[in-house]
Amino acid sequence: MTSQNPVIQVDDLTRSYRDVAALQNVSFALQPDIICGLLGRNGAGKTTLMRMLTGQDFPSSGTARMFGENPVENSAVLQQICFVSEGQRYPDGYHARHVLAGAPWFFANWDAAFADALVDKFRLPLKRDVKKLSRGQQSALGVILGLASRAPITIFDEPYLGLDAVARQIFYDALLADYAENPRTILLSTHLIDEVSNLLEHVLVLDEGRLLLDQDAESLRGSASAVAGRAGDVDSFAEGRRVLHRDTLGGLATVTISGRLTPADHRAATAAGLEIAPVSFQQLIVDLSTHPDRRPAVASVAYE
Amino acid sequence: MTAISTDPAVARTGTPRRITNVMRLHLVNRVTYIGIPWIITAVALGISIIVALLIVASVSGPDQQVALEGMGYSWAVLSPLWYLAVVGVQAVNAVFPFALGFSITRREYALGTLLTYVAMAAFNATGWAILTEIERAINAAGVTFHHFTALWFADAGVGTVWLSLFSLQLLIFAVTSAFAAVYARWRALGMVVLWVAVAVVLIGIVAFAVLTGTAPPIIDWLFGLSTASLFAALLVPAVLAFALGWLALRWAPLRG
Secondary structure (H helix, E strand, O other), rough: OOOOOOOEEEEEEEEEEEEEEEEEEEEEEEEOOEEEEEEEEEOOOOHHHHHHOOOOOOOOOOEEEEEOOOOOOHHHHOEEEEEHHHHHHHOOOEEEEHHHHHHHHHOOOOOOOEEEEEHHHOOOOOOOEEEOOOHHHHHHHHHHHHHHHHHEEEEEOOOOOOOOOHHHHHHHHHHHHHHHHHHEEEEEEOOHHHHHOOOEEEEEEEEEOOEEEEEEEEEEEEEEEEEEEEEEHHHHHHOOEEEHHHHHHHHEEEEEEEOOOOOHHHHHHOOOOOEEEEHHHHHHHHHHHHHHOOOOOHHHHHOO | OOOHHHOOOOOOOOHHHHHHHHHHHHOHHHHHHHHHHHHHHHHHHHHHHHHHHHHHHHOOOOOHHHHHHHHHHOOOHHHHHHHHHHHHHHHHHHHHHHHHOOOHHHHHHHHHHHHHHHHHHHHHHHHHHHHHHHHHHHHOOOOOOOOOHHHEEEEEHHHHHHHHHHHHHHHHHHHHHHHHHHHHHHHHHHHHHHHHHHHHHHHHHHHHHHHOOOHHHHHHHHHHOOOHHHHOOOHHHHHHHHHHHHHHOOOOOOOO
């Protein structure tokens, strides 16, 4: 056993509320010091999963382990975690400066100078009631907390709701630059898949409480291709392959095919007058989550 | 086994330190705990002074003294206490989710909050008790005025005044926090069950006293208690309420 012990280990995790199963038998493990994207549609269970990882909510069955331990009421473990929740509530009358003043009492690695620099970059008003800040400004406060905490596991839940394009770019740049200097495990949930696709080293996709995909980003890139051309040619090319998605427009069709195409495939496609293009992260994940016979076939895209 | 996964990557802070830090977190914005109760105290005192001046201006002769003594029935001295109910609810509604966001455990939060309540109740009680003594001295000097020296505070010793204010504050903090915690855990259904349970317990005690014929001695005993013992006894329901709050909060999931 070496440093390859997972920092986050989830086994058969299930969380059901009265009549809804928010998470069903989710299992995965994350190695330390990677940036992992947690992707999925609204209501897929992303926030529920994050709350369970941070001891804010409790599994109905199964286990979540952080640094090999149950995080619930585990001060030693929780001190290593910073969870920036999308719906974080703040007490009445608290200003951003109060929040930032309290952070170093609980996050041992807190970098006040870094936090100040980020406050300037995001132009965050410090002396205004947090509840009166705009959605974007509240998100900026969360992003500053998460980055400056330098917690060994930092979890961002939809960190940039309401952030404008400039602020999002500041976030990506700050995250990458700081991550390079201070490697840590970052779990990030988002809808803006294409925007973050270059940041991610690992991808988890949840859909309706089930884990749809657990794969490193590198192997996911190019693990599916879009083939476009005349409908008949496209369909004969796609025959026998796993088709994730099919679009038609007049006599033309585009299909998303999972699995890597061989050089022979490329030659055959060119001969048939078909065009092959890489599929964007976002398109791939949309296709996966809307595919009719989708199954929790984890990592099936690359290895099928 | 060189498991990185169980090595502390961050210097760990001990529990007592974390609990003190929860107190600091409560007090990072001092308006809530200190500012508003003392603003209410100041405003209530101001109103009492205006009332006294109105009495002096409009009533003359021996009636004036009687009217001024009548201010001894004013509840104004207790006015800042009702605001503490808001503090108790806020502590669970807003500070609790905020604290969990700072990776604080529920246990650290509950102990830190309890200690904050005790510290604030002691601080406020000391301030109000000092003002009561000052007012007593003013009355002794011949100026009839009752704001702090009202109700039972008029005749009680300074220790009893302090204890009364201290345990009343703690009771209000604990009960309102307990209700908010029960709501956080079980929502509206929990509220209904809790209110019914409170009613059943109260009726049960009365029924027990009446049916067993122990009501007269119990009433005699209650009336025989000194003011100080009565208010010291309020700490018992305060502790029970706090325990209930903790039980509810221990497994309360955080909701969005």
